[in-house]
Amino acid sequence: MTTTDAGPTVGPSRLPDGREVRKGLALLVLAMSQLMIVLDVSVVNVALPDIAKELHVASANDLSWVVTGYTLTFGGFLLLGGKLADRLGRRRVFVAGALLFAVASLLGGLAGSLGLLIGARLLQGLGGALMAPSALSMLTVVFAEGRERNRALGVWAAISAGGAAIGLILGGVLTEYASWRWVLFINVPVAILAVLGALRILPESRDARARGFDVPGAVLATGGLIALVYALVKGNDYGWTSARTLLMLGLAVVLLAAFVVVQRRTRDPLVDFRLFRSRSLLGADLGALFVGAGLFAVFFFLVLWMQQVHGYSPLRAGFAILPMTGFIVVGAAISSQLLARIGARPLLIVGPTLGAAGMLALALRLQPDSSYASVILPALCLLALGMGMTFVALTSSAVAGVPQEDAGVASALLNSGQQIGGSLGLAILTAVSTARTDAIAAGPPGTPAFVDALVSGWALGFVVAAGFLAMAGIVSGSLVRLPRTGPVAEPEPVPAV
Numbered sequence: 001m002t003t004t005d006a007g008p009t010v011g012p013s014r015l016p017d018g019r020e021v022r023k024g025l026a027l028l029v030l031a032m033s034q035l036m037i038v039l040d041v042s043v044v045n046v047a048l049p050d051i052a053k054e055l056h057v058a059s060a061n062d063l064s065w066v067v068t069g070y071t072l073t074f075g076g077f078l079l080l081g082g083k084l085a086d087r088l089g090r091r092r093v094f095v096a097g098a099l100l101f102a103v104a105s106l107l108g109g110l111a112g113s114l115g116l117l118i119g120a121r122l123l124q125g126l127g128g129a130l131m132a133p134s135a136l137s138m139l140t141v142v143f144a145e146g147r148e149r150n151r152a153l154g155v156w157a158a159i160s161a162g163g164a165a166i167g168l169i170l171g172g173v174l175t176e177y178a179s180w181r182w183v184l185f186i187n188v189p190v191a192i193l194a195v196l197g198a199l200r201i202l203p204e205s206r207d208a209r210a211r212g213f214d215v216p217g218a219v220l221a222t223g224g225l226i227a228l229v230y231a232l233v234k235g236n237d238y239g240w241t242s243a244r245t246l247l248m249l250g251l252a253v254v255l256l257a258a259f260v261v262v263q264r265r266t267r268d269p270l271v272d273f274r275l276f277r278s279r280s281l282l283g284a285d286l287g288a289l290f291v292g293a294g295l296f297a298v299f300f301f302l303v304l305w306m307q308q309v310h311g312y313s314p315l316r317a318g319f320a321i322l323p324m325t326g327f328i329v330v331g332a333a334i335s336s337q338l339l340a341r342i343g344a345r346p347l348l349i350v351g352p353t354l355g356a357a358g359m360l361a362l363a364l365r366l367q368p369d370s371s372y373a374s375v376i377l378p379a380l381c382l383l384a385l386g387m388g389m390t391f392v393a394l395t396s397s398a399v400a401g402v403p404q405e406d407a408g409v410a411s412a413l414l415n416s417g418q419q420i421g422g423s424l425g426l427a428i429l430t431a432v433s434t435a436r437t438d439a440i441a442a443g444p445p446g447t448p449a450f451v452d453a454l455v456s457g458w459a460l461g462f463v464v465a466a467g468f469l470a471m472a473g474i475v476s477g478s479l480v481r482l483p484r485t486g487p488v489a490e491p492e493p494v495p496a497v
Helices: 023-042 045-054 065-088 090-110 114-142 147-177 187-201 215-238 243-265 273-277 279-309 314-321 323-342 344-365 372-400 404-440 448-479
Strands: 012-014 020-022
Touching: 020 023, 023 065, 023 090, 023 114, 023 147, 023 187, 045 065, 045 147, 045 279, 045 314, 065 090, 065 114, 065 215, 065 279, 065 404, 090 114, 090 187, 114 147, 147 314, 147 323, 215 243, 215 404, 273 279, 273 404, 279 314, 279 344, 279 372, 279 404, 279 448, 314 372, 323 344, 323 372, 344 372, 344 448, 372 404, 372 448, 404 448
Parallel strands: none
Antiparallel strands: 012 020
């Protein structure tokens, strides 16, 4: 059977090397795995208050590790995962990642302390970093270049984009009607099905041109980022000039400096710094870093405001944030239409500016008794519209600024940059908001005075987040220089948080 215009082949078909594969089932396995990876960024957000209550977590700084633990290792090991897949075999690395994801999810669901839960989330991120690039590579192997592959990639992109919305609702349903632990347990059968499907349906493949892989580089980079985030998160507790904080900051500097040295000296670096000679790629990656730093705060702080201050149920909180996903899609559609006409640079200025305006609207109007319909929803829609415009322009700038053979690496760098930026940004914003709350709190937790201080801290966090989004526009708008008629790239799915 051959591929028709109706979409990817459902029945058995032969690859160019003669192997037979059921392409429809292959796409189902790959899309299912991608959905699991993407929704695990957002699925825990609406469960955070329940996690804090059951595991006796009083500090928002500590609670933020449930989110950043996953995104740090996912972003830090994503490039290594792609190189391992090309060298060792894509199906093999995919299966290993899925098994690790399943084990980590089981451990997280059984966790009796925050430390164990964070450890499980770190392992989950590593499993996702092995699965995601392997799955995308296998998709390009199974589906022939042209209409067939484009349609398969369209399904992949739709699943990726929808994963954020599904995660919010699924997290709300599972937390409200079962337990927060089921937002992790649900991954176990899905991951096992992905493993069985991969072994049964997906062909093994590897890149004969692939050379080595830089494990030391990935370990140094991720270790340095974890040390930096730890210092930022615990700085308020230990004191910013305490020996512990300074030790972790020093360790972060040493590890990240060692990463740069290793990248410059190794034969097969994880990150080829020569790529950043492209102003467009550099601008796009820095823009993604600042966008991630600003955007993660919305979900984290608003979920806490909705559930801890306004008494929203987990499911209601998920539905309250859901409109943001729709406006991201609208913004992306607008950006896609305008990109070839006006170029990426205007969009990289307008998009983050709209996002920063939405964030500032939240910051200036957020009160304990703020109305969702008149305060929160309009600000979320404005923020999401700007972010949708920004995502498309960033991706187009990244891949158009490098040779075609480096487009995959450029896209992975963009994704890693946003995940890492989100982790660092959330650490900074929780530190800022906690310091503000502690400084002005005039009563014990639960009293109106403390709630006022809590909301004031979150509002200050939104101000800093708006600054991050503004920086995204300034940096990317200054560096990116592409012709108006440049190619319009299909946006890389950007996991929401």
